[in-house]
Amino acid sequence: MTTVGQLVFSGMLIGGIYALMSIGLTLIFGVLRIVNFAHGEFLMIAMYGAWAMTRYLGLNPYYSIVAIVPAMFLFGVVVHRLIVMPALDKPHLVVVFATMGLSILMQNVALMVLSADLQDVPPILGGRSFTFGPFYAKPELLIGFAVAVACTLGLRFMLQATYLGKAIRATVQDGEAAQLMGVPVPRIFLITFAAGSALVGLSACVMMPLFSVFPTVGLNFVLIAFVIVVLGGMGSIEGALLGGICIGIVQSLSSYYIAPAFGQMFFFMLFLLVMIFRPAGLLGRKGEATLGIND
Amino acid sequence: MDAAPPRAKQRSGRWRLLPERGTVSLFELVLLAVCVALVAAPLPQYLQDVVIQTFLWAGLALAWNIAGGFAGLISFGHAAFFGIGAYTSSILAANYGLTPWIGLWIGGVLSTAFGAVLTLVCARLRGPFFILSTLAAAEVVRIAALNWATLTGGAEGFSILPIASIANMVFESKTTYAALMLGYFLLIYAITKTVEGSRYGYYLFAARDDEEAASAAGVNPLLARTGAMSLSAFLAGIGGSLFAQYFLFLDPTHVISPELSFQFALLPALGGLGTAIGPVLGSFVITPLSEMLRSYFGGAAAGLHLAIYGGVLVVVMLYIPSGIAGALQRLAEHRRKGTP
Amino acid sequence: MTTLLEVRNLIRTFGALNAVAGVSFSVRQGELVGLIGPNGAGKSTLYNLIAGAIAPTSGEVVFKDRPVGGWKPYQAARAGVARTFQIPKPYRHLSVLENVALSAMLHDRSVAAACESAQAILADVGLADYVDAPVGNLTVGLLKRLEVARALALRPSLVLFDEIMAGLTPSEVKGMTSLVAGLPARGITVIWVEHVLYAIMKTAPRIMVLHRGELIADGAPEVLVKDPAVIKAYLGEETSVA
Numbered sequence: 025m026t027t028v029g030q031l032v033f034s035g036m037l038i039g040g041i042y043a044l045m046s047i048g049l050t051l052i053f054g055v056l057r058i059v060n061f062a063h064g065e066f067l068m069i070a071m072y073g074a075w076a077m078t079r080y081l082g083l084n085p086y087y088s089i090v091a092i093v094p095a096m097f098l099f100g101v102v103v104h105r106l107i108v109m110p111a112l113d114k115p116h117l118v119v120v121f122a123t124m125g126l127s128i129l130m131q132n133v134a135l136m137v138l139s140a141d142l143q144d145v146p147p148i149l150g151g152r153s154f155t156f157g158p159f160y161a162k163p164e165l166l167i168g169f170a171v172a173v174a175c176t177l178g179l180r181f182m183l184q185a186t187y188l189g190k191a192i193r194a195t196v197q198d199g200e201a202a203q204l205m206g207v208p209v210p211r212i213f214l215i216t217f218a219a220g221s222a223l224v225g226l227s228a229c230v231m232m233p234l235f236s237v238f239p240t241v242g243l244n245f246v247l248i249a250f251v252i253v254v255l256g257g258m259g260s261i262e263g264a265l266l267g268g269i270c271i272g273i274v275q276s277l278s279s280y281y282i283a284p285a286f287g288q289m290f291f292f293m294l295f296l297l298v299m300i301f302r303p304a305g306l307l308g309r310k311g312e313a314t315l316g317i318n319d
Numbered sequence: 320m321d322a323a324p325p326r327a328k329q330r331s332g333r334w335r336l337l338p339e340r341g342t343v344s345l346f347e348l349v350l351l352a353v354c355v356a357l358v359a360a361p362l363p364q365y366l367q368d369v370v371i372q373t374f375l376w377a378g379l380a381l382a383w384n385i386a387g388g389f390a391g392l393i394s395f396g397h398a399a400f401f402g403i404g405a406y407t408s409s410i411l412a413a414n415y416g417l418t419p420w421i422g423l424w425i426g427g428v429l430s431t432a433f434g435a436v437l438t439l440v441c442a443r444l445r446g447p448f449f450i451l452s453t454l455a456a457a458e459v460v461r462i463a464a465l466n467w468a469t470l471t472g473g474a475e476g477f478s479i480l481p482i483a484s485i486a487n488m489v490f491e492s493k494t495t496y497a498a499l500m501l502g503y504f505l506l507i508y509a510i511t512k513t514v515e516g517s518r519y520g521y522y523l524f525a526a527r528d529d530e531e532a533a534s535a536a537g538v539n540p541l542l543a544r545t546g547a548m549s550l551s552a553f554l555a556g557i558g559g560s561l562f563a564q565y566f567l568f569l570d571p572t573h574v575i576s577p578e579l580s581f582q583f584a585l586l587p588a589l590g591g592l593g594t595a596i597g598p599v600l601g602s603f604v605i606t607p608l609s610e611m612l613r614s615y616f617g618g619a620a621a622g623l624h625l626a627i628y629g630g631v632l633v634v635v636m637l638y639i640p641s642g643i644a645g646a647l648q649r650l651a652e653h654r655r656k657g658t659p
Numbered sequence: 660m661t662t663l664l665e666v667r668n669l670i671r672t673f674g675a676l677n678a679v680a681g682v683s684f685s686v687r688q689g690e691l692v693g694l695i696g697p698n699g700a701g702k703s704t705l706y707n708l709i710a711g712a713i714a715p716t717s718g719e720v721v722f723k724d725r726p727v728g729g730w731k732p733y734q735a736a737r738a739g740v741a742r743t744f745q746i747p748k749p750y751r752h753l754s755v756l757e758n759v760a761l762s763a764m765l766h767d768r769s770v771a772a773a774c775e776s777a778q779a780i781l782a783d784v785g786l787a788d789y790v791d792a793p794v795g796n797l798t799v800g801l802l803k804r805l806e807v808a809r810a811l812a813l814r815p816s817l818v819l820f821d822e823i824m825a826g827l828t829p830s831e832v833k834g835m836t837s838l839v840a841g842l843p844a845r846g847i848t849v850i851w852v853e854h855v856l857y858a859i860m861k862t863a864p865r866i867m868v869l870h871r872g873e874l875i876a877d878g879a880p881e882v883l884v885k886d887p888a889v890i891k892a893y894l895g896e897e898t899s900v901a
């Protein structure tokens with residue numbers, strides 16, 4: 025009984041971290057109505073960034089947040105200007121292929137320029153587990169989860185209470201109407217995309233103590249992110265957190281009781297099940313998946 | 320995305336210069352002659368390999384295009400169909416002695432079933448939701464193949480016995496393989512051209528461009544889509560079997576990989592989605608290029624050629640979305656408008 | 660004359676909104692019936708219900724004496740119901756000719772025959788000059804005529820026109836009006852939603868008025884114009900009748 029409880033607890037923690045990684049993706053979809061297929065590669069370069077700062081500057085990833093997050097924000101601005109913006113007024117498959125192309129480009133440049141070896145950061149917090157009530161967990165997991173929850177709450181607060189937040193929500197509901205009301209929609213698009221990228225940077229710093237980085241690491245994580253975003257409801261931040269926790273628990277339980285390899289397979293099947301029965305996800309707007317994207 | 324709609328009137332005689340819907344053009348005839356020449360010519364072995372792969376990928380790209388270009392069902396999971404076909408015929412040959420000439424049809428049927436079920440299951444999904452579903456489905460197939468080692472050999476891979484005979488569909492001469500792949504490519508090209516100019520093809524274009532309007536015009540969109548994906552999967556599956564007979568080794572990491580799925584979509588996207596000649600052009604440009612880069616840069620090329628494709632894809636998509644075929648069409652129109 | 664279409668107590672709600680709130684009427688073969696009403700009256704929803712784009716919350720639609728029972732749009736088309744879309748929905752990657760030929764393919768099994776039929780219909784609606792044009796270049800007025808052509812190419816028994824006059828010049832309105840007026844003689848029954856009232860008031864012998872999801876009037880134009888309920892519904896709107 026305690027094993028199950030422990031598994032669920034650990035699953036929840038890692039799930040929260042997965043969610044943090046996915047919030048950017050769901051936010052971008054909610055506002056721009058596009059899926060950034062290069063999302064995994066954004067994570068990859070941010071993780072390499074965090075690793076490099078540890079390796080060459082001795083800064084542990086938690087401190088690197090200060091550098092990585094703004095850097096990723098800028099990176100998001102550049103990608104948005106160069107690739108996303110020109111694609112927005114074209115048929116939808118253009119942005120799909122363009123971000124896919126970017127993904128392949130980034131993956132392979134990394135493969136050529138960096139070693140294909142897995143890279144890790146040395147343990148920062150002693151490597152011992154904390155006890156948290158009846159459960160135990162690595163402190164890195166606890167910190168990561170805390171950051172994820174704080175981020176979700178912070179974003180929600182920002183969306184409700186600030187003008188920018190309201191502008192974003194207006195754009196999500198009806199971009200045209202928002203524009204007519206004076207919301208600078210193109211700027212909102214830019215800010216949202218860059219913010220999504222910055223959030224990926226944040227999650228990379230929090231994930232680096234827990235995972236290794238290698239050039240194609242993005243692929244593993246982006247598929248998880250897609251599943252979480254769909255499960256939680258595209259565009260819903262709280263949905264991403266909820267979805268992430270679900271995925272984390274499913275993976276944790278199935279890895280232990282069945283086999284680690286099958287852990288991955290299970291949440292793809294979960295993804296497909298969600299697609300069949302409730303494509304809008306747990307907290308998404310109904311009919312969104314069936315409407316898809318308006319060209 | 321189509322090239323410009325066909326011009327009903329043309330200055331020159333009965334023959335069209337550039338490929339058009341519903342007719343055979345001079346361009347295509349010349350290309351056919353070139354392909355036959357490439358098979359018959361006494362090329363060195365490594366060039367023959369390039370020819371074989373170019374023809375195979377032309378066929379595979381055309382197969383993808385039926386779903387992705389004609390029906391608008393963009394899939395980043397076609398490697399699943401390829402893999403199902405490849406493994407089915409190979410396992411049947413190895414375990415039951417069934418000749419791949421028959422086994423490949425069974426592989427095709429299994430791929431078709433998988434494709435049809437997937438389309439029906441994802442019937443209500445559009446845009447990125449559908450694309451992600453294809454990704455997920457392909458990953459499920461890959462992980463299953465990876466872990467069902469007793470059936471597929473798992474990560475260690477599956478070898479096809481290299482005993483040359485017609486019944487085994489293993490050949491000593493690369494010329495024979497080239498002819499086989501050319502046959503595959505031409506068959507799919509013929510199918511593509513037929514669909515493109517047929518009522519069914521038009522129904523696919525309409526359902527792709529505006530599903531509501533098409534439905535109001537008597538098109539059953541789900542049936543049309545499922546048919547397109549089924550045909551696409553079938554042809555990709557057969558391609559997989561042919562590949563297995565040529566390469567003689569299968570493993571899930573390379574045969575059912577996202578990279579391979581990307582290749583399926585890349586070639587038609589660069590060549591011109593939704594046209595018949597587009598995927599062909601895509602393969603004829605990209606496949607030899609890949610091989611050249613691979614031989615020039617050796618190991619480092621593992622990243623290089625894909626990096627280039629990624630970059631090129633971004634640029635092409637943003638600035639020449641109708642691909643090579645579309646660019647050619649526009650060139651021809653410019654010249655036509657230029658002549659008095 | 661036989662009854663072609665019968666709508667019985669049709670209700671369609673969207674959450675708390677009664678888009679169509681219990682509508683009943685019947686249309687006989689060969690009729691030309693106008694359907695007017697202020698914005699938001701429920702006309703498009705009614706069309707969607709008849710043509711199968713959405714299913715009713717309750718009530719039924721009976722076409723050619725058979726209840727359609729929540730049919731899909733393509734089944735409606737095959738049974739002989741054609742409709743135009745208020746916001747034109749052309750197939751962007753096909754030419755004007757191909758757009759219409761697609762509809763013709765419902766009956767013409769070969770592409771060549773369908774293109775021939777399409778040519779004739781395009782001439783009918785005055786789009787003969789645009790046969791090879793890509794649809795991206797067309798103005799709204801031309802696109803609306805394309806919608807009409809596509810609907811007629813289905814060789815329907817019943818056609819549902821949705822604001823086909825918008826964007827037309829007065830002489831084009833005249834042309835389109837006589838086209839529509841001539842349809843019953845060709846065996847096509849017409850229901851016609853329109854905001855360009857002078858066209859419809861002069862042409863349609865019978866007009867139904869929809870307001871807030873309910874049919875508030877149904878009769879000859881001269882009678883309707885004096886109906887206090889109709890005038891009240893349109894209060895504030897221009898209702899100049901020639």
